[in-house]
Amino acid sequence: MVRDTPSYWNAELETLAWAEVERWQAQQIARALPAIRARSGLYRELLGAAPADPALSDLSGLQALPFTLKEHVRAAQDRASDEQPLGDNQAVPLVDIVQTLSSSGTTGKPLYYGLTRHDSDMFADAIANTWYTAGLRPHDVVAHLVALPMVAGGLPYADGFRRIGATLAWLGGFPTDRILREMRRLRCTALLATTSFGLYLAEQWASVGQETGVPSRLAKVLCGGEPGLNQPTIRERITQGLGIGHLREVMGLGDVIPAMWGECEAHEGMHFNAQKHVAIELIDPATGDVLPWAAGATGEIVYTAFNREATPMVRYRSRDHALVVGVDCACGRTSPRIRCIGRTDDMLIYKGMNVFPTAIRDLVTARFAADVEPMLRIWKESADQVRFDDPIAIDVEASPSVAAAQYAGLGQAIESEIRNQMQVRVRVTVTPPGSLPKSAYKNSLLAVRSAPPAR
Template sequence: MASSTIYWNEALETQPWDALERWQAGQIAAALPGLRQRSALYADLHAGVPTDVPLRSLADLQALPFTLKSQIRQAQDAANDAQPLGYNQAADTADIVQCISSSGTTGQPLYYGLTQADVERFTDAIAHTWFTAGLRPGDVVAHLVGLPMVAGGLPYADGFRRVGATLCWLGGFPTERILREMRRLRVSALLATTSFGLYLANQWDEVGRQTGIPSALRLVMCGGEPGLNQPEIRSRMRQGLGISQLRETMGLGDVISGMWSECEAEDGMHFNAQRYVAIELIDPATGEQKPWREGDTGEIVYTAFARDATPVVRYRSRDHALVVGTRCSCGRTSPRIRCIGRTDDMLIYKGMNVFPTAIRDLVARRFAGRVEPMLRLWKERADQVRFDDPIALDVETCSAHDEAQAQQLARAIEDEVRAQLQVRVSVQALPPGSLPKSAYKTSLLAVRETRDASPSTP
């Protein structure tokens, strides 16, 4: 329950960050002995760690090994009748009340168990995230994730209800029905992916005229995909949906599916799960810790020190972040970040590393008004990382073009990407509406074998 009209947990959110980190270090130190006894995975991973190593600050976490997604997957693959979640299952199956699934956008889905206490922690942290983003009791919120079992399904719904909002679970309905029902139910808040939010913005007024019901929408929360760092994307979504508040959010199903969100400043996402999770910023190449300093970049590492069923300690998220700031006008003391890409999505063109998001951001910025801000890059096979030939890139034009105009636009984009990023792309300019939009996650990367698949909408 919120402690004020501004904060979900005022004492926690306004505590000096270094003091909070010291408290978290104490929580981790107290949790580790029992965790190693309950989890065979951490008994193995920490077998070489002396038990008398002090843990007085988060800097001392560097004495512990990282946990990799491959290790979690290997532990899960060793499931048996007693441990259906594998040898990182740290609670009896009888005490596990829920399983959730990762999205599986970067490989086979992972499954995580939650005890009743874990459900409470998830719900509180996710509600905290929505509250920071501006959701309030009395809001009517449209939840567009169609699958309850995924990390953004039932856990998100629990968070909406904990805030005190009215949950309207519209995920799974056809897009036109979603738009109609949002008007009829007087929806005031919406959670969607960035790409699907843009798609809804293009249809909002037309469907609204059909219903004859004025829009009550004021708040849109976007997660699952980076993109709201682009002014063009923000502007189009604000105008198309007629909203006053647009907030970026982020989580990780492996840890807690909602942990980061923007406040009213709308300038980078605050961390909201500090009651249960500690965060580190590391150099992804060396693994060394980096300070949370404005302008720095690094990979986020999570330690869930309050987690019963399937714990994670020093879990490498592969999410790369830019630290936007360490202070905020709202009074919260947690770092503010923007996600700039994932290690899993990194591409290498003739020795040059590039995130797909960097290409998307450049194209969206330099060709605003000519192409839609969401695009798609193509691999020849799922495991392809290196490219010797130009990377295939589809963009969607804002209006119809004849063939000569489309080719001229494509060549201009190719030249700009090469000049700014030292990467060659082969651009195909497609008519409006050509690229798929999803209410959950739409990857910037696709595999060539699926190129002829029909675009899908909920």
């Protein structure tokens, strides 16, 4: 029998007025900063010109401190030594580090981070809070489909499932057909996957695994790792394909904590769930000015991990751009709710017009939902290309119901819709269903080739 469980993982902080949460966080940051300066070479340098003890009666005092950029962290890592293999931001002796983690490397050279026992415990708590907000409970059997233990979504995610008390079924790395069979045999009630792999599993669910003779127990699906779950078409494909009604979006940042945002039962954006360990700011990405957490605001998320020992992170610019959906919720949680709308690293410029690849995908999948699959590929001529003077090349998968003879007309209709709605010219190639690659981890909307195909 399933016992009643609490509504919140950390009821005190999750339901406290957000202004009070921020004041409490400011106190924690003020206490942490002297030790961060003393132990981290990176922050001795970055904070050298900042006030030694900035006024932190609330988080507005953080504006006296500089931002930390990925370039700062990478440069600090490059100054590694035998004693400090993680570089200048390694803030504890190597003997105190019990685990190293790697970023996925999807936006360049991987970054490495260390965890002390305290850090590992803190990660597990924050990630468990996220899973709990997204509806996982101790009675769940969770299929964990991230294959690589060392990446941020590997072992830390597993620790979060175990912290809740759920049964971990780490199936990531197996072939897809085995994943689908073992999920039935193990009576998995939940799964975690990237959004694109969730789509792929939904396409295979009805055809693989039924020969086991075990009916599906799957009821809950958590997807993240890439934007897209805010699209009704993508949600519908996953829920119908997997035969579930509980689909929640989750998000984190490997450089800070791999899972910090989770969607509650209201299905209106992701709540911030790491307030016990991390403070957040919303900034104008162009000016760096801090913006209020107000419904309708858009900006870049900045993180300060005030409870992290091995590799501190102060005012770290995530490059994740978010839309604030709301600041209160029927579920009782008080943290801001967001949807991720893209990354600065992925932004393209077409003749002076900024455009997120996710915005192109969202328009195509919304306007042409009956004709295309919710996966597409945007091509660049080189890895560092940002600016486009010629139309941007895009591959779009056709739905099985669309005949090949209709591909050319469909491509032209997509080109016209994007030009009319976004003032951006694209060159669309419509491809057969299943032609775009899908992996069990992240699938980038952007890819590189030496030259676009002839039309």
